[in-house]
Amino acid sequence: MTTLTIQPERDLRGCFFVFLAGLVWSTVGLGIRLVDEAQVWQILFYRSASMTLLLYVVIRLRTGQDALRLALQMGWPGVIGGLSLVAAYTGAIFAIQTTSVANAMMLFACSPLLAAILGRVVLREYVRPQTWVAIVVAGCGIAVMVWDKFGGAALVGNLAAIGSAVGFATFTITLRWGKATEMMPAIFLSGLFGMGLMAAICFWLGLPLRISNADTALSLGMGVFQVGLGLILYTIGSRTVPAAELTLLSLAEVVLGPVWVWLILGETATTNTLIGGTILLGAIAGNALSGARRRPPPPML
Numbered sequence: 001m002t003t004l005t006i007q008p009e010r011d012l013r014g015c016f017f018v019f020l021a022g023l024v025w026s027t028v029g030l031g032i033r034l035v036d037e038a039q040v041w042q043i044l045f046y047r048s049a050s051m052t053l054l055l056y057v058v059i060r061l062r063t064g065q066d067a068l069r070l071a072l073q074m075g076w077p078g079v080i081g082g083l084s085l086v087a088a089y090t091g092a093i094f095a096i097q098t099t100s101v102a103n104a105m106m107l108f109a110c111s112p113l114l115a116a117i118l119g120r121v122v123l124r125e126y127v128r129p130q131t132w133v134a135i136v137v138a139g140c141g142i143a144v145m146v147w148d149k150f151g152g153a154a155l156v157g158n159l160a161a162i163g164s165a166v167g168f169a170t171f172t173i174t175l176r177w178g179k180a181t182e183m184m185p186a187i188f189l190s191g192l193f194g195m196g197l198m199a200a201i202c203f204w205l206g207l208p209l210r211i212s213n214a215d216t217a218l219s220l221g222m223g224v225f226q227v228g229l230g231l232i233l234y235t236i237g238s239r240t241v242p243a244a245e246l247t248l249l250s251l252a253e254v255v256l257g258p259v260w261v262w263l264i265l266g267e268t269a270t271t272n273t274l275i276g277g278t279i280l281l282g283a284i285a286g287n288a289l290s291g292a293r294r295r296p297p298p299p300m301l
Helices: 012-025 028-034 040-063 067-073 076-098 101-108 111-123 129-146 152-177 184-205 213-237 243-250 252-265 271-290
Strands: none
Touching: 012 213, 012 243, 012 252, 028 076, 028 101, 028 213, 028 252, 040 067, 040 076, 040 184, 040 213, 067 076, 067 184, 076 101, 076 152, 076 184, 101 129, 101 152, 101 252, 101 271, 111 129, 111 152, 111 271, 129 152, 129 271, 152 184, 184 213, 243 252, 243 271, 252 271
């Protein structure tokens, strides 16, 4: 006797929220491009400050508990995850300031595949054969992207972008290591670390924390509307969206990021970036589709 399996109804609202998160995050490159004089350390100080304040309020309203206490309860995974996010944020801003937004955003996208490698090395997690194929293909795409950028600031920017992807991958692994079901406290902790570390670096380099009003407004706005709001939308949507679709919808950030700077600032991408980026995104999308589940994963929060 054949048994009919009824598939769960797709939660289009969840998909919409995750797509909106990617849309919000995609404006980061444009925001950095619009900053006039502030350096990465100054930008990140103010962005961390506004993001931390927003997350404190959101966590307090959602849980009724103190955000710092929840973050400290995560122990070393929370601390390492928070520091890895600071490194990721720093690398991302530096990369966008020194290479094309298209190049930087597409290199950021390899983070899930790097997380698979780190998960295998650190946590001894199983990696599917399809994922190994995707990693090799993505590596070829990255090689094409950086092939014509072996000198000068562009190469440093590409290395910073890859370093940022490693930071985000490390954050993902620390959440799994600590078996965390809530990522907001760790990101809140990264904001506190970011403010302290960026202030210390500015002091060491002789950079003033006071920057122009326009750069201050942009930096604070990025913390609230880009990082903070995007995180909130992603958190809401990810509760009901399958993991494969999360990956695909989040690629809106990578695809749309270069579009905004092209439409508003006229910044274009090189042929190598477009070809290599297409290979890289194809590898990520293929890996997500090959691992698609029939049923949504349990809620993250």
